[in-house]
Amino acid sequence: MADGQTVQPGLDDLAGEAAVLRVYRQAFAVLAREAEKMILTPQLLEVDEAIFAAFAASGSDGLTEEQVRNACRRFPEATVARRFEVLKAYGAVSKVFERPNERYYRAAFAPYVMLLFLRRIGGRGGQSELHELLSAEHRNVSASAATAEDGQASAGRLTQVFRLIANELSIMSLGADVAQLRENAQLLWGNEALIARAEDVHAVVLRRWPALDRECQWLRAGLAAYRDAIDAAAARLIERAGTTRALGLLPAQEWRAFARTAGTQRLGAVLDSFVFDAPAPWFDPQAMTEAAESGGQPDAARMPPPRPAGDDGAGRDDAAPADHDGTGTAAGRLLGESRSVAVADLLRAAPDWASARRVLAQMTAAHHDPALPYTLTWDEGLDVADPGGPGPAWLTRGQFRRNADGR
Amino acid sequence: MTAGDTALAWARARSAGPLPVPAGTPAPAGMIKLTGPGGSWLVPQVPEAADARVLAEMGLPGPLLEQPNDTARMLAAVLRCCWEDPLTPVWPGVSAGSGPVLAVFGAVTGPRDEAAHRRAAVAALRRLDQAGWVRWDEPAGTVRLGPRVALWGSGDLTTLRQLWRSIQPPERAHAIPALPQDPDAAEAADPDAAEARPGDPLEPAQ
Numbered sequence: 001m002a003d004g005q006t007v008q009p010g011l012d013d014l015a016g017e018a019a020v021l022r023v024y025r026q027a028f029a030v031l032a033r034e035a036e037k038m039i040l041t042p043q044l045l046e047v048d049e050a051i052f053a054a055f056a057a058s059g060s061d062g063l064t065e066e067q068v069r070n071a072c073r074r075f076p077e078a079t080v081a082r083r084f085e086v087l088k089a090y091g092a093v094s095k096v097f098e099r100p101n102e103r104y105y106r107a108a109f110a111p112y113v114m115l116l117f118l119r120r121i122g123g124r125g126g127q128s129e130l131h132e133l134l135s136a137e138h139r140n141v142s143a144s145a146a147t148a149e150d151g152q153a154s155a156g157r158l159t160q161v162f163r164l165i166a167n168e169l170s171i172m173s174l175g176a177d178v179a180q181l182r183e184n185a186q187l188l189w190g191n192e193a194l195i196a197r198a199e200d201v202h203a204v205v206l207r208r209w210p211a212l213d214r215e216c217q218w219l220r221a222g223l224a225a226y227r228d229a230i231d232a233a234a235a236r237l238i239e240r241a242g243t244t245r246a247l248g249l250l251p252a253q254e255w256r257a258f259a260r261t262a263g264t265q266r267l268g269a270v271l272d273s274f275v276f277d278a279p280a281p282w283f284d285p286q287a288m289t290e291a292a293e294s295g296g297q298p299d300a301a302r303m304p305p306p307r308p309a310g311d312d313g314a315g316r317d318d319a320a321p322a323d324h325d326g327t328g329t330a331a332g333r334l335l336g337e338s339r340s341v342a343v344a345d346l347l348r349a350a351p352d353w354a355s356a357r358r359v360l361a362q363m364t365a366a367h368h369d370p371a372l373p374y375t376l377t378w379d380e381g382l383d384v385a386d387p388g389g390p391g392p393a394w395l396t397r398g399q400f401r402r403n404a405d406g407r
Numbered sequence: 408m409t410a411g412d413t414a415l416a417w418a419r420a421r422s423a424g425p426l427p428v429p430a431g432t433p434a435p436a437g438m439i440k441l442t443g444p445g446g447s448w449l450v451p452q453v454p455e456a457a458d459a460r461v462l463a464e465m466g467l468p469g470p471l472l473e474q475p476n477d478t479a480r481m482l483a484a485v486l487r488c489c490w491e492d493p494l495t496p497v498w499p500g501v502s503a504g505s506g507p508v509l510a511v512f513g514a515v516t517g518p519r520d521e522a523a524h525r526r527a528a529v530a531a532l533r534r535l536d537q538a539g540w541v542r543w544d545e546p547a548g549t550v551r552l553g554p555r556v557a558l559w560g561s562g563d564l565t566t567l568r569q570l571w572r573s574i575q576p577p578e579r580a581h582a583i584p585a586l587p588q589d590p591d592a593a594e595a596a597d598p599d600a601a602e603a604r605p606g607d608p609l610e611p612a613q
Binding site for chain 1: 424458459462463469470472475476477478479480482483492493494515516517537538539540555559563564566567569570572573574
């Protein structure tokens with residue numbers, strides 16, 4: 001008895017599985033080119049469609065195989081015959097009465113629904129189906145009769161859908177070429193609405209069955225992955241669009257239609273989120289220096305690396321002209337007629353701190369310039385100046401002098 | 408100066424770059440007013456944490472600039488010719504003949520085919536002129552620094568001073584044999600032509 005009770009549901013299950021398998025085989029009949037092979041060209045789908053159209057027009061009597069061939073005579077007869085055999089093999093077309101020598105056939109509706117579905121997916125990338133799926137799931141989980149199992153199943157299905165899309169997109173955005181990415185760009189469109197609807201479903205499930213938080217967490221993760229994948233793919237497309245100026249993200253007709261039909265408000269709304277500056281490049285001095293340095297050196301004549309001055313006399317002619325930046329003149333002015341002057345005097349004579357600093361910089365530059373006959377020497381000791389004074393507060397004693405030998 | 412005027416000036420400057428204004432116009436908030444021999448300019452000055460160099464820090468693409476290296480070299484050449492004394496502020500600078508500028512540009516870019524050199528120079532000057540970095544009076548053949556150079560900060564100017572010193576002055580640049588022998592350059596061989604010509608019509612080419 002106990003055995004019977006366990007076997008009985010098993011048999012029910014088997015019957016249910018057989019029914020599912022039958023519909024499954026019927027639905028996929030339209031995809032099979034020959035038995036065991038999938039369809040490869042859209043023309044074969046058209047043949048299938050024509051066959052189903054013939055059956056639809058035939059009424060309740062059914063059709064013989066010859067009548068079907070006649071109705072589909074715009075296609076090659078061999079092709080029609082092969083498709084008919086395939087549909088028969090999958091059970092999409094079956095005899096009206098199951099007996100030998102029966103000539104009339106009837107068609108199942110599932111393959112045609114599948115055909116419609118395929119056409120729509122082919123046309124719109126399956127996204128509208130996804131929208132409808134989301135509406136259906138939302139309806140399911142919102143229904144008052146829905147149980148926690150329904151909610152779990154819904155969340156599980158949505159998680160799988162979004163994981164699949166996200167994986168496909170992120171693989172493409174990493175590896176695929178831009179043309180392929182652009183072909184699949186419809187996966188990117190309208191994704192905000194998709195995500196929002198999925199989040200609605202998620203919210204309903206989580207509110208009604210808080211115990212399903214683990215499934216909801218997976219769904220959230222799947223949605224986040226989808227969002228990231230969209231961002232990555234869109235960034236790649238936009239980056240390419242920016243360099244080629246190809247606005248191929250949308251078909252050209254859409255751009256033209258938008259430009260023609262949109263009002264001022266809508267056209268202006270495109271720029272709403274943009275802060276734009278006068279389209280002028282910024283020149284970073286560092287970049288300018290690099291550009292200038294990389295410019296004057298053709299590959300043929302390499303410049304020798306810079307040598308410390310005083311190594312030898314060579315290269316002196318190439319050096320910048322003496323006093324090319326006014327250092328010598330400034331040093332001469334600081335010294336005046338005298339041969340040597342105290343640094344402290346010069347700095348105290350400056351009207352303010354900034355000019356004192358400049359004087360110091362000029363002296364140091366003159367000291368380090370090998371072409372100029374000036375020397376700056378420092379002594380021990382530190383003078384503290386009047387704290388209210390304009391110049392530097394502390395001064396090291398030092399001498400700035402013109403070299404006797406003129407070098 | 409009302410809030411509306413300020414907003415209008417900002418909008419204009421954002422869409423068209425530095426604004427030429429009649430003398431005596433007060434500067435709106437956040438903009439600096441530059442006065443030079445070519446007229447007065449209003450230049451928007453945003454904080455350093457909000458201007459174009461932030462784009463570079465964040466790795467975002469800025470406005471597309473064709474031939475960025477040649478254009479930067481041309482700006483360096485103009486800077487060398489128009490900034491007489493690097494200890495003084497870079498604005499307003501002096502006017503320079505296009506001949507010396509071309510010569511310095513040639514020295515910076517290295518030997519090139521003469522036609523290619525001239526083409527690159529003209530293209531770079533036009534780009535810089537359009538962006539407000541340089542004012543190029545094409546008929547008169549003179550070049551000045553544009554109002555945008557006043558936006559370089561003190562740190563930038565330190566780097567630019569080094570750049571200035573590293574570039575040969577126009578007179579020495581002439582000694583380089585790969586000189587373009589165009590009429591402008593021949594004219595510029597005359598030292599007087601290389602001097603600033605204060606009487607030049609310095610129309611801001613906007």
